[in-house]
Amino acid sequence: MKNNIPTLEPITSPWIDTLTSDFELQNELLDTxxxxxxxxxIRSFQKNITEYTAFLKQYDFKSKVFYARKANKCSTLATVAFESGIGVDTASYAELKQCLDLNINPEDLVLTAAIKNTKLLRLAIQHEVLIIIDNKDEADLIxxxxxxxxxxxxxxxxxxxxEYNSQKLKSRFGFDIDTVSDFILKFFEPEEVKKCIKFTGFHFHLDGYNTQQRGVAIHQTLDLIENLKTYNFKLNFIDIGGGILINYLKDSDQWKTFQEELKKAILEKRNPITYNNNGLGFVQRDGKIEGQLATYPYYNQIFKTTFIKNILDVMGSQNEPVWKRLKDLNIELRLEPGRSLLDQVGITMAKVAHRKKDADGNILIGLEMNMTQMTSSSADFLLEPKMTYAKPDIDKESVAVFFTGAYCLERDFILKRKIKLPKLPEVGDIVTFINTAGYMMHFFETEAHLFKLSQNIFLKDYTRSTQIVDFFRDENNLETNHIYL
Structure with a gap:
């Protein structure tokens, strides 16, 4: 049977390449x-912000970017976003309170939390922060x-x-577009409500990555805004949320090959490339593959600003593209990217604690971390990690391994995919997971076993003489603010 391990080589930046080639610095950082x-x-984050704002400035309509900070909990990123001229999307009391404590202008904040209690809403109202309402109960409480x-x-x-292709795009979030006008007219009928609540625009977020769907949704929202004008509602924005694709991988052929080989493994036409032959969403039924890959689409030709351009170019029933209708109606387009603003912004490093073989002969590399510190909604993180060896020139025979974590769970695998390494790592060697800042580091991180949460540090800039003094801790790790090392 075929035994080769498909490779998924990630795109990297100079700062990542420099750091992952310096074992002594990595070791000193982990010891500290x-x-x-x-x-x-930070510079990579600022570069992404500039890319978005420069692109949107090409269009003659109003626009504003909000960084979705739920993608990464570091307060430093919220501060840098504000200082770079964009807003911050908050999704909890702690996120909102921290942004206010950081002196971020309330006009540059938006509250989109899925659950909003009295304490959270009161804080937003006291500081005049825009609140995105999901249901009538929230409206009544406000x-x-x-x-x-x-x-x-x-x-x-x-x-x-x-409505898209004669079908409804259903969601558990928000008011149904077919009934929201009735709610608005009834809720805002009393003059007292109009005085207390200033209704300024609409928000939506669509699952998946279909740009045509997003364009159609904007057109339907613009139709709704035009209709509400006849009732004297003067709305000024449409916020289309995040979910803007990025591209993680260097090679499209590697992405195609990985999926082909995974399917062959599930059909038992080759040796497994995942632990226990996990299909990552694909299943075998009667000799055929069903389902779909339940991971992020790690390779994309259309991403970031080209993804947004495709949305803006969608034509509506009036034979006008989205961008022209936004301009003509003087409606501000708002975006809430998280992952795509964090592209190339972060890495996660861990030390090797042990090596062993299981009953099937698989080599298991135990790391000083757990699966929640590298977990998102994706079935697996499909990027090749980088090993840094204390003794890189000794014992060059390549090996295929699985990385395991510190929780007492059979399923605590950092990656479900088998990884080919240049040589077997030793205890104390270091593995680096690439491009993890968006939704990987913190989204499901837990403190079971009383393990401490990961430390979060920042490199101000990339230089060829990077030393430990060039790094500083994020405020979220500290009892007192702004301690620099």
Missing amino acids: YNSPLNIHH YAICKEENKQAIIGLRISGF
Whole structure:
């Protein structure tokens, strides 16, 4: 049977290449901050922000980018986003409170939390932060708080249920677009409500990565805005959320080959390339492959600004593209990218704790980390990690391994995929997972077994003489702020 291991080589940046080639610096960082360690690069984040804002400026309509900070918990990134001229999307009390404490202008914040209690809504109302409302109960609670505080709330309404190819795009979030007008007219009928609550625009977020769907949704939202104008509602924005594709991989052929080989393994036409022949979403039934890959689409030809351009070029029923209707109606387009603003911004490093073989002869490399510190909604993280060896020139025979974690769970595998390494690592060698800042480092991180959460540090800039003094901790790791090393 075929035994080769397909490779998925990630795109990297100079700062990543420099750091992952320096074992002594990596070792010093892990000795200082412990394993695992998340390292971030501010200049890469700023570069991504500039790419988005420069692209949108090419269009003659209003626009604003909000960094979705739920993608990464580091407060430093929220501060840099604000200082770089964009807003910050917050999704919890702690996120909002921290941004306010960091003196981020409330006009540059938006609250999109899925669950909003009285404490959270009161904080937003007190500081005049835009609140995206998901349901009538939130609207009623906001009205009650406004009367108590004698303050006006600023809101947008989240909507869903757009029609695409004669089918509804269903979601558990938001008001159905077919019924939201009735809700708006009824809710805002009392003059007292109009005084207490300022309704300023609409918000939506579509699952998946279909740019045509997003363009159609914008057109339908613009139709809704035009209809509400006849009832004297003066709305000024449409926020289309995030979910903007990025490209992680260097080679499209590697991406295709990996999927082909995974299917062959599931059909038992080759040796497994995942632990216990996990299909990562693919299943075998009666000798045929069913299902689909349940991971992020790691290779993409259309991503970031080209992805947005495809949305803006979608034609509507009036034979006009999205961008022209936004301009003509003077509606501001808002985006809430998270992952794509964090492209090339972070890596995660961990030390090798042990090596062993299981009953099937698989080589298991135990790392000083756990699976929650490298977990997202994706079935697996499909990028080749980088090993750094204390003794790189000794014993050059390549090996295929699985990386395992510190939780007492059979399923605590850092990656489900088998990884080919240049040589067997020794205890104390270091593995680096590439491009992990967006939704990988923190989204499901837990403190089971009383393990401490990962430390988060920042590299101000890339230089060829990078030393440990060039790094500083994120404020979230500290009891006191702004401690620099």
